[in-house]
Amino acid sequence: MSREFAGTGALVRLALRRDRWLLPLWLGLFALMASSSASATKSLYPTQASRTAAANVINATAALVALYGRIYDPTSLGAIALIKLTAFGASLIAVLMVFVVIRHTRAEEETGRLELVAAGVVGRAAPLAAALIVAHGASAALGLFTAIALRAVGLPLDGSLAFGLSWALTGISFASIAAVTAQLTTGSRAARGLALSSVGLAYALRAVGDLAERGPGWASWLSPIGWSQQIRPFAGDRWWIAGLPVALAAVLTPVAFVLRSHRDLGSGLMADRPGPSRGTLGDALGLAWRLQRGMLAAWLVGCIAMAIVLGAVAHNVVGLLTSPQIRRFMAALGGARGLIDGFLSAEVGIFGTIVASYGVAACARLRSEEVAGHVELLSSTATTRARVAASHFGVTLSGIAVLLVCTGAAIGVGHGLATGDLRQVGRLVGAAVAQIPAAWVIASGVLVLFGWTPRAVPSAWGILVVFIVLGEFGVLWRLPKWLMDASPFAHSPRLPGGALHVRSIVGLLAVSAGLAAAGFVGWRRRDVIG
Amino acid sequence: MASDAAGTPSAGDSEAIDVRGLVKRFGRATVLNGVDLHVRRGEVHAFLGPNGAGKTTTLRLLLGLLRSSGGSMRVLGLDPWADQSQLHRRLAYVPGDVALWPNLTGGEVIDLLGRLRGSLNEKRRAEMIERFALDPTKHARTYSKGNRQKVALISALASDVELFLLDEPTSGLDPLMEATFRECVKELRSAGKTVLLSSHILSEAEALCDRVSIIRAGVVVETGTLEELRHLTRSTVTAVVERVPSDLASIEGVHGLTLAGQRVTAHVDPAGLNAFVAALSAAGLRSLVCQPPTLEELFLRHYQQQARGNAKREHPTPGQAK
Numbered sequence: 001m002s003r004e005f006a007g008t009g010a011l012v013r014l015a016l017r018r019d020r021w022l023l024p025l026w027l028g029l030f031a032l033m034a035s036s037s038a039s040a041t042k043s044l045y046p047t048q049a050s051r052t053a054a055a056n057v058i059n060a061t062a063a064l065v066a067l068y069g070r071i072y073d074p075t076s077l078g079a080i081a082l083i084k085l086t087a088f089g090a091s092l093i094a095v096l097m098v099f100v101v102i103r104h105t106r107a108e109e110e111t112g113r114l115e116l117v118a119a120g121v122v123g124r125a126a127p128l129a130a131a132l133i134v135a136h137g138a139s140a141a142l143g144l145f146t147a148i149a150l151r152a153v154g155l156p157l158d159g160s161l162a163f164g165l166s167w168a169l170t171g172i173s174f175a176s177i178a179a180v181t182a183q184l185t186t187g188s189r190a191a192r193g194l195a196l197s198s199v200g201l202a203y204a205l206r207a208v209g210d211l212a213e214r215g216p217g218w219a220s221w222l223s224p225i226g227w228s229q230q231i232r233p234f235a236g237d238r239w240w241i242a243g244l245p246v247a248l249a250a251v252l253t254p255v256a257f258v259l260r261s262h263r264d265l266g267s268g269l270m271a272d273r274p275g276p277s278r279g280t281l282g283d284a285l286g287l288a289w290r291l292q293r294g295m296l297a298a299w300l301v302g303c304i305a306m307a308i309v310l311g312a313v314a315h316n317v318v319g320l321l322t323s324p325q326i327r328r329f330m331a332a333l334g335g336a337r338g339l340i341d342g343f344l345s346a347e348v349g350i351f352g353t354i355v356a357s358y359g360v361a362a363c364a365r366l367r368s369e370e371v372a373g374h375v376e377l378l379s380s381t382a383t384t385r386a387r388v389a390a391s392h393f394g395v396t397l398s399g400i401a402v403l404l405v406c407t408g409a410a411i412g413v414g415h416g417l418a419t420g421d422l423r424q425v426g427r428l429v430g431a432a433v434a435q436i437p438a439a440w441v442i443a444s445g446v447l448v449l450f451g452w453t454p455r456a457v458p459s460a461w462g463i464l465v466v467f468i469v470l471g472e473f474g475v476l477w478r479l480p481k482w483l484m485d486a487s488p489f490a491h492s493p494r495l496p497g498g499a500l501h502v503r504s505i506v507g508l509l510a511v512s513a514g515l516a517a518a519g520f521v522g523w524r525r526r527d528v529i530g
Numbered sequence: 531m532a533s534d535a536a537g538t539p540s541a542g543d544s545e546a547i548d549v550r551g552l553v554k555r556f557g558r559a560t561v562l563n564g565v566d567l568h569v570r571r572g573e574v575h576a577f578l579g580p581n582g583a584g585k586t587t588t589l590r591l592l593l594g595l596l597r598s599s600g601g602s603m604r605v606l607g608l609d610p611w612a613d614q615s616q617l618h619r620r621l622a623y624v625p626g627d628v629a630l631w632p633n634l635t636g637g638e639v640i641d642l643l644g645r646l647r648g649s650l651n652e653k654r655r656a657e658m659i660e661r662f663a664l665d666p667t668k669h670a671r672t673y674s675k676g677n678r679q680k681v682a683l684i685s686a687l688a689s690d691v692e693l694f695l696l697d698e699p700t701s702g703l704d705p706l707m708e709a710t711f712r713e714c715v716k717e718l719r720s721a722g723k724t725v726l727l728s729s730h731i732l733s734e735a736e737a738l739c740d741r742v743s744i745i746r747a748g749v750v751v752e753t754g755t756l757e758e759l760r761h762l763t764r765s766t767v768t769a770v771v772e773r774v775p776s777d778l779a780s781i782e783g784v785h786g787l788t789l790a791g792q793r794v795t796a797h798v799d800p801a802g803l804n805a806f807v808a809a810l811s812a813a814g815l816r817s818l819v820c821q822p823p824t825l826e827e828l829f830l831r832h833y834q835q836q837a838r839g840n841a842k843r844e845h846p847t848p849g850q851a852k
Contacts, residue, residue, distance in 0.1 A: 110632075186671060187632065274667035279638030282645050291631065373629030377682070380593050380623035380695075381646035382615045528595040 004261070007122035011130035014117075015104050019134070026096055027142045030167070033469065034085055035149035040476050041081035042154070048075060055080050062343050066207040066310065067350065069229045070216075078150070078159045078234025084472060086166070087210075090228045091203045092465070093142065093167055094174035097135050098195040101178035104131035107188035109265060118265055128179060128260050132253065135175035143168025159234035166228035169245035173224035174199060176252035183259035193295060197302045200354075202226070204306045211313045224248060284383050288391035291369075292362055296399045299358045303351065303403055304410040310347050311414025311428070314340055341497030345431065347411060352435030352492055353468050355403045359443035360460045362396040366450050367457040371530055379528060389523050393447055393516065400439045408432025431495035437508035441488040442467075444515035451522025454529065546571045546606055546693055546724040547592065553600035554587055554748075561587050563748040564601065569726050569741075571692075574719050576735035577728040578829060579745035585728040586626055588745070589697050592726075593623055606693060619648045622686035626697035626728070628678040630670035636681045637666030643685040655688040661710050675702035687714055694718060694725045700734060712738055732826050744829065752828070763823040763831070764797040767806065772814030781805045792816075 016023075045051040055074035058064045069087045071079045082089075105128055108114040114127055147164030151157055178195040185191045202223040209220025210229075220226035227244045231237070281287050366389060369375050378388050411432070412425030446460045467487035474484040484490055488511070491504040547569035554562040562584045569575040579585050590596045591603065594610035594617070603610055608617045630639050640659075644650025659666055662680045670678065679702045686694060700708045715738050718725055729735055735742055736756065743753040752759055764785065770792050778794065779787050783802020788795045798806050803820075810818065 274665075275635035275638070275669055277635065277637035277666040279634070279641035281634075281638060281642045284646070287631075287642060290634070373625065373627060374631060376590075376595060376625055377623075377629065377643065378646065379595055379614075380618060380621075380625070381643060382619045382648050383646045384615045525597070527597055528590070 004123040004125040005129055006126060007117075007120065008126040008129045008133070011104075011117070011122065011126055012133050015130055015134045018104075019100070023100070023134075023138050027138065027145055030089070030093065030142055031145040031149040033089065033473070034082060034146045034163070035153045036477060037085060037473065038078065038081040038150055038155055039153045040478070042077060044476065045077075045080065051075065051077060051080055058083060062211060062314070062339075064346075065210050066313065066343065067346060069206065069210050071235070072232045073235030076159075076234045078155045078163070079232075081155075082150075082163060082233065084476070086163075086229050086233075087203065087206055087225050088472070090167055090170040090225050091199055093139070093171045094199045094202070094225070095196060097139060097171040097175040098178040098192060098199065100135045100138065101131050101175050102182055102188050102192045102195065104134060105179070106182040106185070106191045110186070110188045115265060124265075125257055125260060128182070128256060131182075132175060132179055132256075135178075136172050136249075139168045139171030139175065142171060156234065158237050162231055162237040162239065163233035165239075165242055166231040166233055169231075169242055170224055170228045172249050173227075173245045176249040176256070179256035180252050180259065183256055183263065189295060190298075193298050197298065199225075200302050200306055204309050208309055208313060284378060284387045284391040285394060287378075288365075288395045292365060292392070292395045292399070295362065296358075296395075296402070299355075299399075299403055300406060303354065303407045307347075307351065307407045307410035308414035311344075311411035311416075312418045314343050314347070314411075314415045315419050338497060344411065344415065344428065345494045345497050348408065348428065348431045348435060348495065349489070349492065351404065351407045351411075351432065352438060353464075353471075353489060355400055355407065355435070356439040356442040356489075357461075357464055358403060359396055359400050359439050360446055360464055362399055363393060363443045363446035363450070364457050364460060365396075366392045366447075367454055370454065370528060373530060376528055376530075385524050386520060389447070389450070389520060393443070393519075396443045397440055400443060401433075401436050404432040404436050404439070405429055427496045431493075434493045434495050434500065434505065437505055437512060438488040438492040440512040441508055441515065444512045444519065447519030448515050448522065449519075451519035451524075451526070454526070544571060545569060545604075547575075547726060548604040549588075549592070549601070550603075551601035552588070552591060552598055552603060554584075554591060554596060555599045561748055562591070565745065565748065565750050566753075567743055567750055568753070569724060571724050572719070572722050573740040574715060574725040574727060574738050576739035576742045577726055577745065578730065578732065578735055578742060579728075580730060583745045584748045585745060586697055589623070589695055589726075589728060592695060593618070593621075620691050621693040621695060622647060622689050622691045623695045624679070624682045624686050624697060624699050626699075626701065628675075628682040630673065630678050630681060632671035633669060635667055635669055636664055636673065636677070639670060639681050640666065640685040640688070643682075644689055647685075647689050647691070649690040650685075651688050651690055655684070658684040658687050658714075661714075662707060676704065676707065679703060680707070683711065683714075687718075692723060694723060696725065697728045698730070699727070700729075700731065708734075732824070732829055736824075759828055760822045763828055764799050765803065765823065766795070766821040767798050767803075768793070768795045768819045768821075769810050770794075770816045771810055772816065775809050775813045778806070778809060781809060 045054055052074045055071040058068070058080075059070055059074070067088065068083050071083055073079050108117075108127065117127070118124075143164035145164075146167055147160045150160035150163060174195065177198050178191070181191045181194040181198075182188075185194065202225045205219045205223040206216075206226035206229060209217040209223065209226055211217075212219070216226065216230060220230065224245055227241055231239070231241045281290060366375075369392070375388060379385060408429040408431060409425055412428035413422070415428070416422035416424050442460075442464060445463065446457065449457045449460055467489055470479065470484050470487045471489050488508055491508055493500045493505070545568050547567060549565055549567040552562055552565040552567075553560070565584065565588055567577070567588065577585055577588070587596065591598050592605050592610055594614040597611060605617055606620055610617055630636075634642070640655065641650065644655070662684055664677065664680045664684060670681070673681065679699065683699060686696070700711055703711060712734070715725055715727070719740075727735070727739065739756075741753065741755050742759060743750050745751070771794060772792070774789055774792065774794060778784065778796070781802055782805065783799035784806055785797045785799075794810065796806070807818070
């Protein structure tokens with residue numbers, strides 16, 4: 001057994017060496033996000049009464065409950081301060097850990113680097129063990145830093161520890177899930193996609209659970225993100241729930257190792273079958289579509305499933321409203337229709353950012369094709385540079401449009417089936433279409449990085465997260481307006497229900513076109529480098 | 531366009547590749563420091579050099595994948611950077627490290643590259659797959675390095691182009707396939723095609739090439755036919771004589787003289803050969819073997835100079851004339 005794990009220590013050091021900037025940066029960022037939310041909330045709601053009122057409004061607003069979850073103790077400062085980070089923050093950590101695990105397992109295998117390592121005194125199980133040690137260790141450190149940061153801004157010790165624990169355990173759950181998906185597929189992209197869709201599914205399940213009358217409903221208990229919420233930091237600190245994610249990791253980790261020991265290096269679980277001896281691909285665009293269609297299909301399935309579920313629960317908004325005070329508040333917002341629209345527009349906005357992250361993944365494919373040496377081979381034919389870039393960029397822009405149209409339709413169908421009013425489909429497709437320009441700006445930004453600073457293409461993910469965080473926390477942190485306006489999402493219309501400003505749509509399209517043109521110019525001028 | 535250029539060869543057009551003073555810098559590192567490379571139409575030209583000498587960088591510049599930092603380049607009379615797609619219709623390239631799309635089959639990749647190049651000869655495609663014994667129905671992720679190289683080679687050899695740029699094309703092939711490759715190159719030459727073959731395998735260059743350029747540390751240090759290169763270099767002379775003359779070492783151009791009984795061995799410059807053989811002859815010559823330098827020796831000589839050059843750079847000695 002010990003021979004299987006030989007060399008794990010050296011691989012852990014190698015992984016830490018490779019991630020020496022990435023991990024500390026993210027760990028610090030998450031701890032900072034938590035503590036600054038806590039201190040901002042303290043000054044925002046100085047009295048007990050103001051906190052209780054705010055908590056009650058949040059709990060009564062289905063859109064917010066679906067996005068963030070419930071506040072289980074309206075009198076608790078910590079519970080209110082961290083509501084936006086409980087489910088949402090945990091899912092960001094889940095994404096981070098999926099990236100870390102796949103990066104050190106399947107991605108290394110796919111590039112062939114692991115072959116070099118495996119030829120040394122390295123056991124078959126060592127790379128997976130090292131990746132899990134790094135990811136679990138990073139999750140634990142992240143939880144600990146966050147707990148310390150929360151205690152430092154004056155929140156109670158018990159709750160701070162419980163919150164840190166809830167984050168750490170979410171990271172550990174999804175690192176374990178990624179360890180399994182890394183064994184299933186031969187491509188790292190597919191393994192990452194599979195693990196990320198489990199994050200999306202977990203987030204959607206807990207939204208359904210949170211919206212259930214007298215929640216949490218059963219769906220919350222199926223979701224590791226739901227478990228992290230149910231620890232209820234600062235609102236009861238239910239430590240025993242920590243057993244659920246620990247049990248999940250304890251089950252999945254041996255599964256991953258067994259799967260690993262039953263396959264060859266570099267292979268997936270499915271054997272290779274012969275393919276066609278003749279090809280029909282005729283140009284760069286056909287190739288880009290062939291390379292990207294699988295990923296687009298996976299995103300399409302994931303987004304549509306999530307959209308139908310969230311669309312179907314939208315009308316529950318009205319049922320949640322109980323106190324006469326809230327009903328008056330609701331009337332001021334435009335009655336039941338206004339509240340449902342508010343919920344739907346928040347959902348559509350979330351999908352706008354989700355689809356933008358598809359845009360980053362799809363456009364960044366250009367860079368990974370270049371690193372793999374495929375662009376060198378393509379560019380040695382009569383295909384021009386511009387065509388190579390335009391092929392993937394074109395697939396990206398169309399993919400964004402298709403995803404958003406289908407997502408809008410799916411929200412509409414879910415909502416329509418639940419209320420018997422299928423006329424909503426058209427409105428919601430329109431609302432989703434209005435999110436396309438902002439996502440195009442993000443994709444064009446990736447093209448600029450590709451054209452001018454190709455090695456910085458992965459930083460597009462960081463920029464995307466910054467834009468999402470600006471949108472979520474900008475108001476709470478009282479950031480200046482110009483900074484919040486830097487995010488393209490700030491200029492997307494809030495539909496249905498909100499106003500449609502043609503000027504900002506045209507502005508976003510113009511920015512996107514300008515960035516794309518700049519990207520093409522840079523790409524035409526620079527060296528093809530690996 | 532292609533027929534125009536082929537039909538009316540202008541003065542500078544007799545050379546398929548005309549590179550003068552080519553410089554390439556990556557940041558502060560200078561990788562090519564004034565490369566001159568002249569490849570005539572219809573010849574097989576070997577581009578030799580140790581790892582890291584700048585062979586691949588030169589080829590990438592010739593393809594317009596990299597932008598030159600100085601000097602001039604014409605390939606088939608065109609500017610590789612500005613006329614990229616026009617030029618690429620007329621050439622085929624096999625990279626040294628062939629990376630294929632893991633989820634496409636070998637057959638699909640061959641067809642894709644052929645279509646993108648604008649020419650795929652169906653008859654030759656089938657013939658090459660047969661000769662290189664490639665299974666085109668396998669997905670690229672299951673191919674070995676040699677098989678990936680075969681895919682790129684087959685796609686290049688099956689296209690109707692004038693110029694072939696091959697970067698260490700046999701580095702993953704087994705000896706049998708290497709022989710097949712040599713046959714193919716000979717066929718290309720008899721068909722009047724131009725081939726630039728980068729390699730560090732000297733026997734390959736010796737067997738296939740009309741002319742040779744040797745690159746070292748970003749500079750082409752020697753170029754010419756093998757005959758010409760050998761002419762510049764010492765031959766190894768081994769003789770058995772009746773009595774060993776005492777003044778052999780003092781003859782101009784004689785190096786590394788070793789005496790073992792009646793056997794004399796020395797490396798002799800072309801200029802010293804006459805005097806050396808005359809002295810041996812006067813001493814009662816019984817047998818004489820004169821070996822021209824192999825490419826290996828040419829290569830090693832330059833390589834050792836480079837090593838010495840590096841040592842000098844590390845420990846500068848004042849008053850160095852050369």
